[in-house]
Amino acid sequence: MKKLCREVWIEVDLDAIKKNVRAIRRHIPNTSKIMAVVKANAYGHGSVEVARQALESGASELAVASVEEGIVLRRAGITAPILVLGFTALSCVKKSAVWNITLSAFQVSWIKKANRILEKEADSKRLSIHINVDTGMGRLGVRTEEDLLAVVKALKSSTYLSWDGIFTHFSTADEPDTELTMLQHEKFISFLRFLKNQDITLPTVHMCNTAAAIAFPEFSADMIRLGIGLYGLYPSASIKELNLVDLTPALSLKARIAYVKAMVTDPRTVSYGATYIAEPGEIIATIPIGYGDGYSRALSNRGFILHRGRRVPVAGRVTMDMIMVSLGENEGKQGEEVVIYGKQQGAEISVDEIAEMLGTISYEVLSVLSRRVPRFYFRDGKIIKISAPVLYV
Incomplete structure (x- = not known):
């Protein structure tokens, strides 16, 4: 492990990413492609x-939230199709074409412009x-058949736009x-049937996110969009309880103890x-x-981390760059590894657990x-690669 000047880091298990793609691949029809959502x-x-x-593991396309996110991938040498799921301003249309990034559209006026x-x-x-x-x-x-047909016709009459x-969702x-x-599935199928009745040949059709791909693999169509499942987490407890796909969490968040102090005199306040x-x-x-790293301030006096395979509580308020934890009467050493999210000596603090504690979902805790x-x-x-905005030594 490279030495860090500030000893907090994330570990990403790429073998887990591979396992998750292949687990979904086995679950959905062979004819359906996988779009990996990396927004x-x-x-x-x-x-x-x-x-x-x-x-490398079987996905054939990628999805992002913005053109800028797509350009990051292109600059890294990735040539696979990339779809922007969200709205894109007209000012970025030329840039999208230059970088060969697919956009979402749903308005005739936007298409013509x-x-x-x-x-x-x-x-x-x-x-x-x-x-x-x-x-x-x-x-x-698009919300109506009339508007959908108008959008399709606008695309088909465009010289520089290709309906693919x-x-x-x-x-x-x-x-x-x-x-x-x-009901949503039925409505979408009715839209597709309407287009077919107009003698319009359909391009690639996709509707399933991770949850739908697991619960309704028969809805997979030409492609599914694999988001949270790619990272080894289930969209909800009810989807996990279906026990249809075995997913492996890919991320751990770790740190080393910066300082240890024993309160040997009168009671002392912390943070x-x-x-x-x-x-x-x-x-x-x-x-x-701390919260500057994405560890929520709402975990003040509530959260736990793992020290020597034992849960120890956050003591006091989470600060921007540091937290304090109580080891009780157990010893601790400067430089010892602790686990914030992940496993240590048979114990685990999962991202799902943290999300439930915060009243949110794993997506937010990770992103x-x-x-x-x-x-x-x-x-x-x-270790095959380290990504660090601040140089390590």
Whole structure:
């Protein structure tokens, strides 16, 4: 392990990424492709290395949230198709074509303006487009058959835009009640049937996120979008309880103790606001991680970390760069490794557990992990790459 000046880091197990892609691959039809969703820096794992591993493991396409995220992948030499799932401003249309990044579209006016922008460029490349259909998410997308047909016709009449896909997004596929998912599926299929009745040949069709791909593999169509499952986490407890796919978490968050102090005199307060009082004989350890790294301040006096395979509580408020934990009367040493998320000596603190404690979901807990925390990428138990914005020595 390389020496870090500030000893907090993330470990990403690329073998786990491979296992997860292959687990989903076995679960869905052989005819369905896998699009690996690597937006938000691959849910905090690091987009470039995760994208490469996912593609090597059986995914054929990638999805991101913005053109900028796609360019990061292109600059890293990744040539696989990349789809921007969100809305893209017209000012980025030319850039998208230059970098060969596929965009989502759902408005005739946007399509016509995008085509005119590319027409003005002598060397413009064709811009790939997937139509977004809103069947119940209420976020983005075409909502009526009339509007869908108009969007399709606008694309077909465009000189520089190519219609290569059509998709929708399920809003409750991770819930035990499947009624709305079934309704959304039925509505999307009716949109596709409507286009076929107009003698329109469909491009690539995709609708399943991780939850739907696990619960409804028969909905996989031409492609599924593998998001949270790529990283070894389930979209919800109800999806996990189906016990249909075995996923392996890929990320661990670790640190080394920066300082140990024993409270040998009168009770002493710990951290901002004096919300924790350490008793005489209590041992407090300082860990170099805080909310500036993505460790939520809401874990103040609530969270736990692993020290020598034992859970020890966060003592006092989480600060921007450090937390303090109580070791009780147990010894601790400067430089000892502790685990914030992950396993140690048979014990585990899962991201799902932290999410439940915070009243949120694993997606948020992972995606807020700061880029200032170095990522160590492992394969076969060995470090193959380190991604660190601040140079290590």
